Amino acid sequence: MRQETTVHDGAAAEETGAGTTPDISFNHVGKRFFKKGKPFQALGDAHFDVQPGEFLSIVGPSGCGKSTLLNITAGLMKPSSGDVRYKGEPVTEVNTDVGYMTQADTLLPWRTVRQNIAVPLEIRHSPRAERGDRIDEMVEKVGLKEFGNHYPAELSGGMRKRVLLARTLIYQPETLLMDEPFGALDAQLKLVLQQELLRLWAEAGTTIMFVTHDLAEAVTLSDRVVVVSSRPGTMRTIKTIDIPRPRAVFDVRFNDRFRELQQELWAILQDDMMEGGEM
């Protein structure tokens, strides 16, 4: 198996199943913004696919356009050049087939944990009779059974992340976009939630596109890691993470291949980190 591929030769499809329609295809996607009236190129030329059921992470320096790429995939922003396809269809409006867990803590403070998790079911008008059971199942899955009737202000940061995760998953999205979901958590809690995410991902067969600053996190979780350079964010490489699954998130760090992959990714990223971005 090839360990590393350049991104401008359709390599993603070669790596993970040529012939199948990718869940997400980025076709030379660029994004220009205006700051103080002057245009600047935030995202250079994103060109890769995300395959059904794949766990793909994006790493790169701060400001290289990672969140922008997720926003474009969710249909919240239009690219300035190129196009994004979801299951072969161009994304032209808000893409309700994807769940999006943004960096922001968007829990509604006046609603309990259960009521927060219920929001997507209400928006989708799912039958009232089914809601209770689905919420029970979800609070159990994310380990919050005892806290269903608590308000967000009564929860720790990690618990709030779990509620946000539950609220995204109850939607049963085929594809999940996650923007540094565990960024601000302490190291131990991060491991716990990473393990839970891997379990939920394996159970549901969801496709995940995951943005992180944390190389160890990217290697632990992913099938492939896309490395993006500093502004304008351009794909440097796609690295296949050939570490067997299932992975125990703590133990995997002692695997020799884990260390090699982390070093290889750092070797690609470090110049960009020194130059422009910050981790």
Ligand SMILES: Nc1ncnc2c1ncn2[C@@H]1O[C@H](COP(=O)(O)OP(=O)(O)OP(=O)(O)O)[C@@H](O)[C@H]1O
């Ligand atoms: N709506 C917008 N209008 C103008 N500039 C924007 C907008 N959204 C993002 N930018 C700029 O585009 C660049 C890329 O932003 P983006 O949030 O995608 O980066 P990022 O890689 O996710 O950063 P971080 O890792 O710090 O979250 C930044 O310089 C940011 O200030």
